[in-house]
Amino acid sequence: MSNVPRFWRNLKRRYNLIGTKCLNCNELYFPPRQLCPKCRRASKIEDVQLKGRGEVLTYTIIHSAPKRFEGQTPYIMAIIQLEEGPKLTAQIVDCDPTEIDIGMKVEMVFRRIQEDGDAGLIYYGYKFRPIAN
Ligand SMILES: [Zn+2]
Numbered sequence: 422m423s424n425v426p427r428f429w430r431n432l433k434r435r436y437n438l439i440g441t442k443c444l445n446c447n448e449l450y451f452p453p454r455q456l457c458p459k460c461r462r463a464s465k466i467e468d469v470q471l472k473g474r475g476e477v478l479t480y481t482i483i484h485s486a487p488k489r490f491e492g493q494t495p496y497i498m499a500i501i502q503l504e505e506g507p508k509l510t511a512q513i514v515d516c517d518p519t520e521i522d523i524g525m526k527v528e529m530v531f532r533r534i535q536e537d538g539d540a541g542l543i544y545y546g547y548k549f550r551p552i553a554n
Pocket of ligand 1: 443444445446447448457458459460461464465
């Protein structure tokens with residue numbers, strides 16, 4: 422049972438979109454980093470809660486996917502710039518592939534990522550959806 426705290430810590434990170442901030446230079450990172458590449462040994466790293474809102478910088482419509490994602494095609498993968506600055510790649514959901522646009526405002530949602538059929542395990546993670554005006 423010694424790995425339970427780590428499990429919960431990882432879960433908290435995954436469900437809260439936690440990034441890190443270097444208190445030395447104020448740079449924000451996502452995914453979290455142990456060390457600031459600018460400050461290196463002078464890094465002062467702290468967890469920060471990201472709001473999970475941002476806009477689409479660029480996107481791709483995926484028409485053929487690995488077998489375990491087959492039922493989901495076509496789907497949209499986008500590079501999103503978070504309001505806080507960091508960029509990340511995520512799937513856009515609740516959006517028709519003809520509706521996606523650069524500059525679209527999006528927000529994070531938690532969705533099923535994949536299901537491991539044999540073990541019955543379901544993995545959740547963050548995806549993004551358009552912010553309704
Ligand atoms: Zn730094």
